[in-house]
Amino acid sequence: MLRVEGLETAYGLSQVLFGVSFSIEAGQVVTLLGRNGMGKTTTVLSIMGVVPARRGTIEFDGKPIRGLPSYRVAQAGIGLVPEGRQIFPNLTVRENLVATAANRGGSSDPWTLERVFDLFPGLRERHRSFGNQLSGGEQQMLAIGRALMTNPRLLILDEATEGLAPLIQADIYRSIVRLKTEGLSILMIDKNLKALSVIADGHYVLEKGRVVWSGDSAALSGNDEVKHKYLGV
Amino acid sequence: MRAHAQLIFWAVLVAALALLPPVVGVLHEPFYVELVRRVMIFAIAAASLNLILGYGGLVSFGHAAYLGIGGYAVGILSFYGMNSGWLQWPVAIGASALVALAIGAVSIRASGMYFIMITLAFTQMLYYLGISIEEFGGDDGMRIKTRSQFSGLIDLADPVASYYLVLVLMFGTIYLVHRIARSRFGMVLRAAKSNEARSRAIGFSPYSYRLCAFTIAGALCGLAGALLANHTAYITPDFMHWTRSGEIMFMVILGGVASSAGPLLGALVLLVFETLLAGWTEHWQVILGPLLVLSVIFFRTGLAGIIPGAGDE
Numbered sequence: 001m002l003r004v005e006g007l008e009t010a011y012g013l014s015q016v017l018f019g020v021s022f023s024i025e026a027g028q029v030v031t032l033l034g035r036n037g038m039g040k041t042t043t044v045l046s047i048m049g050v051v052p053a054r055r056g057t058i059e060f061d062g063k064p065i066r067g068l069p070s071y072r073v074a075q076a077g078i079g080l081v082p083e084g085r086q087i088f089p090n091l092t093v094r095e096n097l098v099a100t101a102a103n104r105g106g107s108s109d110p111w112t113l114e115r116v117f118d119l120f121p122g123l124r125e126r127h128r129s130f131g132n133q134l135s136g137g138e139q140q141m142l143a144i145g146r147a148l149m150t151n152p153r154l155l156i157l158d159e160a161t162e163g164l165a166p167l168i169q170a171d172i173y174r175s176i177v178r179l180k181t182e183g184l185s186i187l188m189i190d191k192n193l194k195a196l197s198v199i200a201d202g203h204y205v206l207e208k209g210r211v212v213w214s215g216d217s218a219a220l221s222g223n224d225e226v227k228h229k230y231l232g233v
Numbered sequence: 234m235r236a237h238a239q240l241i242f243w244a245v246l247v248a249a250l251a252l253l254p255p256v257v258g259v260l261h262e263p264f265y266v267e268l269v270r271r272v273m274i275f276a277i278a279a280a281s282l283n284l285i286l287g288y289g290g291l292v293s294f295g296h297a298a299y300l301g302i303g304g305y306a307v308g309i310l311s312f313y314g315m316n317s318g319w320l321q322w323p324v325a326i327g328a329s330a331l332v333a334l335a336i337g338a339v340s341i342r343a344s345g346m347y348f349i350m351i352t353l354a355f356t357q358m359l360y361y362l363g364i365s366i367e368e369f370g371g372d373d374g375m376r377i378k379t380r381s382q383f384s385g386l387i388d389l390a391d392p393v394a395s396y397y398l399v400l401v402l403m404f405g406t407i408y409l410v411h412r413i414a415r416s417r418f419g420m421v422l423r424a425a426k427s428n429e430a431r432s433r434a435i436g437f438s439p440y441s442y443r444l445c446a447f448t449i450a451g452a453l454c455g456l457a458g459a460l461l462a463n464h465t466a467y468i469t470p471d472f473m474h475w476t477r478s479g480e481i482m483f484m485v486i487l488g489g490v491a492s493s494a495g496p497l498l499g500a501l502v503l504l505v506f507e508t509l510l511a512g513w514t515e516h517w518q519v520i521l522g523p524l525l526v527l528s529v530i531f532f533r534t535g536l537a538g539i540i541p542g543a544g545d546e
Binding site for chain 2 (some may be wrong): 033048050070071074075079080081086088089090091094095098099100102106146147150
């Protein structure tokens, strides 16, 4: 579904990615792991076309998407839940969900307000509140809901549980599991190895802009060296 | 509760404006009908600017251009003996929309300071064009001998009849802008205002939405221009002077950006103060200026934010 090959990205003179390669198959949940500053978010922003990639291949459904403006990448079917949530503060919860909703892929069972409220019941009660009146957890749910309303075939979650209380985190993880069982492909950046090894099928560990290890959850759980050396646990 | 306060606010506003002509008729103060009619014409211009400035975040410093185009459309057609309002007003609105489309197509690609300067530059070009065409009065402007004719349905030379026409058109414009802002189109516009990069990353390029809003705003302001020409029975390049653009912008900010009542409240307060102070001293700007600065400092949400029921939900 998504194939990234030899991706190189730089901010001005400082190169951040030195040939990142990984892939996601349809229906899979894959994670990008690594300490802060290793290039996880830059990888995601390069895929989305928010930050221009210098070299490498990015293919979505077999079609090259590198160099496309970000709205074209989104229209191709990739939904990004960005780090820091970035919901629209001057729109209500309902408006945040409806404003950019689309079904460009022609999904037979598209996301609706009802389905989003069903996934995140807390949002239903607050549908008239403005984005800046929500708690961090509610904002996060709204950010996920907003991405789902574009009916993506690949959902990218960048630090979707960062800074949230453990109970709220558990809610978010549960919703991700539910999305997975519904067949959505997901790329996750997250720090909670325990939760990730339950949810995800495959993992890629980034170190200084390169993939230094990849494998499934069982391999990761058994590999203390990788966990210690690259993830600091 | 809030919806209740809003209902009362708008009911009082509509009633007060509708009852003004008979009341001042009894008091033999026809001047106030003229003043409030002017306020309402500028409220249309300010409401149209609010669509792009308040909801779209496009700080256009050239909105008076469309006041001028609307006014000159009426004036020039009248100069050539075409006095039908059925012709003049659609031309005023259509020409303003076309010019807005052209100016917007160039300026919206730029952002921030560059957008402000480009919109200002275009309007200055139109201003000097108005000055240079001697046939239509040049610098001095031109008197409109016959106001727009609507097949005898309404006589715009009658101050009260034209007052009510402006009243209806103003509330119509305010309602239209309100509906646009809350439509899906308006949501995207507001989303792009708060976070342009984000609205791109979610699959929307704001350019076409902004250009469309810019064109609608120009068209509505063109209507205000046609009304203003009929109000004064006179057109001059001053319709398009940059201070006029600043005045309209100030009405929006003073009244409250991105609120339905803001443009009307801003136009009302600014023009009434201007008139009162001008009657008192010829150096009225020295007093009005600091008052405006203070109002912006202390009422960040504008007048709509401090009057119960005037703010939006």
